[in-house]
Amino acid sequence: MRVALFVTCVNDTLYPGTGRAVVSLLERLGVTVDFPLEQSCCGQAQFNTGYRHETEPLVHRFGRAFEGYDHIVTPSGSCAAMVRDNYPRMAAKAAAEGRGGTLTRVAESVVPRTYELTEFLVDVLGVTDVGAYYPHTVTYHPTCHGLRMLGLGDKPRRLLGAVEGLELIDLPGAEECCGFGGTFAVKNEAVSAAMGADKARNITATGASAVCTVDNSCQMHIGGTLARLGSSVRPVHIAEILASTKEAPL
Amino acid sequence: MSGTYLGMPAFPKAATLSTRNTRMRANLTHATHTIRDKRAAAVRELPDWAQLRAAGAAVKDRTLRHLDHYLEQLEAAVTAAGGTVHWAADAREANRIVTSLVRATGETEVVKVKSMATQEIGLNAALEAAGIRAYETDLAELIVQLGDDLPSHILVPAIHRNRDEIRDIFRERMADWGRPAPEGLTEEPAVLAEAARLHLREKFLRAKVGISGANFMVADTGTLVVVESEGNGRMCLTLPETLISVVGIEKIVPTWQDLEVFLQLLPRSSTAERMNPYTSTWTGTTDGDGPRTFHLVLLDNGRTDTLADTVGRQALRCIRCSACLNVCPVYERAGGHAYGSAYPGPIGAILTPQLRGVTSELDASLPYASSLCGACYEVCPVAIDIPEVLVHLRERVVQGGETTIRGVRTRIRPAKGHAAERAAMRAARWALDHPAAMRTGQRLAARTRRFHPKRLPGPGRAWTASREMPTVPAESFRDWWQRERGGKVTR
Numbered sequence: 001m002r003v004a005l006f007v008t009c010v011n012d013t014l015y016p017g018t019g020r021a022v023v024s025l026l027e028r029l030g031v032t033v034d035f036p037l038e039q040s041c042c043g044q045a046q047f048n049t050g051y052r053h054e055t056e057p058l059v060h061r062f063g064r065a066f067e068g069y070d071h072i073v074t075p076s077g078s079c080a081a082m083v084r085d086n087y088p089r090m091a092a093k094a095a096a097e098g099r100g101g102t103l104t105r106v107a108e109s110v111v112p113r114t115y116e117l118t119e120f121l122v123d124v125l126g127v128t129d130v131g132a133y134y135p136h137t138v139t140y141h142p143t144c145h146g147l148r149m150l151g152l153g154d155k156p157r158r159l160l161g162a163v164e165g166l167e168l169i170d171l172p173g174a175e176e177c178c179g180f181g182g183t184f185a186v187k188n189e190a191v192s193a194a195m196g197a198d199k200a201r202n203i204t205a206t207g208a209s210a211v212c213t214v215d216n217s218c219q220m221h222i223g224g225t226l227a228r229l230g231s232s233v234r235p236v237h238i239a240e241i242l243a244s245t246k247e248a249p250l
Numbered sequence: 251m252s253g254t255y256l257g258m259p260a261f262p263k264a265a266t267l268s269t270r271n272t273r274m275r276a277n278l279t280h281a282t283h284t285i286r287d288k289r290a291a292a293v294r295e296l297p298d299w300a301q302l303r304a305a306g307a308a309v310k311d312r313t314l315r316h317l318d319h320y321l322e323q324l325e326a327a328v329t330a331a332g333g334t335v336h337w338a339a340d341a342r343e344a345n346r347i348v349t350s351l352v353r354a355t356g357e358t359e360v361v362k363v364k365s366m367a368t369q370e371i372g373l374n375a376a377l378e379a380a381g382i383r384a385y386e387t388d389l390a391e392l393i394v395q396l397g398d399d400l401p402s403h404i405l406v407p408a409i410h411r412n413r414d415e416i417r418d419i420f421r422e423r424m425a426d427w428g429r430p431a432p433e434g435l436t437e438e439p440a441v442l443a444e445a446a447r448l449h450l451r452e453k454f455l456r457a458k459v460g461i462s463g464a465n466f467m468v469a470d471t472g473t474l475v476v477v478e479s480e481g482n483g484r485m486c487l488t489l490p491e492t493l494i495s496v497v498g499i500e501k502i503v504p505t506w507q508d509l510e511v512f513l514q515l516l517p518r519s520s521t522a523e524r525m526n527p528y529t530s531t532w533t534g535t536t537d538g539d540g541p542r543t544f545h546l547v548l549l550d551n552g553r554t555d556t557l558a559d560t561v562g563r564q565a566l567r568c569i570r571c572s573a574c575l576n577v578c579p580v581y582e583r584a585g586g587h588a589y590g591s592a593y594p595g596p597i598g599a600i601l602t603p604q605l606r607g608v609t610s611e612l613d614a615s616l617p618y619a620s621s622l623c624g625a626c627y628e629v630c631p632v633a634i635d636i637p638e639v640l641v642h643l644r645e646r647v648v649q650g651g652e653t654t655i656r657g658v659r660t661r662i663r664p665a666k667g668h669a670a671e672r673a674a675m676r677a678a679r680w681a682l683d684h685p686a687a688m689r690t691g692q693r694l695a696a697r698t699r700r701f702h703p704k705r706l707p708g709p710g711r712a713w714t715a716s717r718e719m720p721t722v723p724a725e726s727f728r729d730w731w732q733r734e735r736g737g738k739v740t741r
Binding site for chain 2: 004007009011012014015016017019020035037038039040041043045046047048049050052053054055057058060061086089096138144145147148149175177179180181182183184185186187188189190191192193194195196197220221223225226227228
């Protein structure tokens, strides 16, 4: 099985530990991982802010980078949703403007092969117990695009539930947005911060030592808010928990 | 706050102020969470909800595709049943028609059924200017009117008020509008409702002219439908001699069989009821029963232009249930007034910029009033993909492009105030399309990481005002991969 890791620009630049965790987790499960260096960014921030034309070169690049792989795996619900939901939409709009060609080909070729990490584990590899060990209390925040655009359902929670030593604590108001929303976080700072503060309060109230998500961009906002409020709850990406073992604990 | 949305500030500015209004936020959180939980329970009861929702969307889409046909069918049916149909291209024309119809009766007072269309066009102010007093008879609309306030929710216009505030408004203002509040008024809901009932009763009995909107219009019989909970609507629709209904042209359903779908979708989505208490239907006029004169004012006011947009037109499916408001985390914290129109919340953020255009600073800011979390789409009973339309409208704001204004295809320029952002997006796109440049940036950031400030200047301040910055790692993933796995150097 030839799997390409799409690490995402946020993880590449700010959270390389998440990328390394995906590599070690997948290799532990017998998957050969490649990292096509031509990759950069799915273009979500540009697209969601309204700059569709500026996004198109990034879609072309994505198509070139991941040509020929059986599966493209990414540790981000929202980047996976960008590819799966919005690439076809961009292609349709470009086609309506009389220049569909390449975008349509990219969309058709990558959409069925792009998976968020937990989907890949549960749906493609068919595993929920990945042999991980993480002896801590954890609460899980289902990030919006994974929850509603990808329909991840309980896959992340099933994976976490099988981790040895991990105690999963329910998060009150779990399905409410944390308030990140890409450029929303700065364009509507006050509302974003108010949403973040409520999310942080709910997280702290669980008494968990870590909050886990499938998206480091949301985690950047949640973690930044928790830190500003003086909370000691640690934001951890699910890949890092699943990669953690007794021999090499996180 | 007084009766107009004109000249209100852009959404972020208004929302910043409302996030600091702790009382309003407590009122909104309590109210929206209560109703969202009830809605979820009411929807769960129906095993075929997904099919109903798909049917609702399909009926609306089909009707909108053939709107010209159904509108003419409706006009013929209403006329045959003794009503008179008027066509209003915009708010001004609708207000002019209604004002002249009321004047023709010689009356200077009207009673009103809760109506979004008349809020949209600012009918009360237009009537006031013509010396005609319009009395709102829906309890929440009454609270808003007495408080010299604006509606902040589609279904519960006074949702931002709690019962203490309502008691004070009744005590202080009811006398100016008619029967004063009883002595010793308390904040008990039953006591407040009784005060409103007594105050409104004399209006119902006196009024010669009623004004309404409609939730639905059935094209093949010319029947109008109002769905409500309080019974005030039934009073206004049956007691006056003249009834004037102002209805958006998208409210049509072809047949009663189609109506059946929406009478299931609407109550469960809006009030979380299996069936609403009052469903009034009327077809033209009937001798000896109800109003002797009936006028229907069909309102366009940007709807035909919206219909011309293949992505944005789904907003016209909306049945004004408010489910999207009640689940929206942004609405919950910003409050309804920040949206600057009769249509607050997620649906307002896609409807207002289409009905009014994106030329004002406020209207151009509305498509950005969302974190794109998708909760609105999930609960929408007619499956309006609100996040999709928001992004589509953001594109119209920053890129400009083709749109339809008063029936004419027009190429609009990008909105002002996005120059710096556009430059930043272009620069980011360039760097992301040149991985070598991106890597140089990553390395530079890593090397200088000990000197990164905790609080950022300029646009970055909006991040660090409420959040810590992430720490830049010593090595990017890309560099680690190449060091460990010795991949090829990228072009």
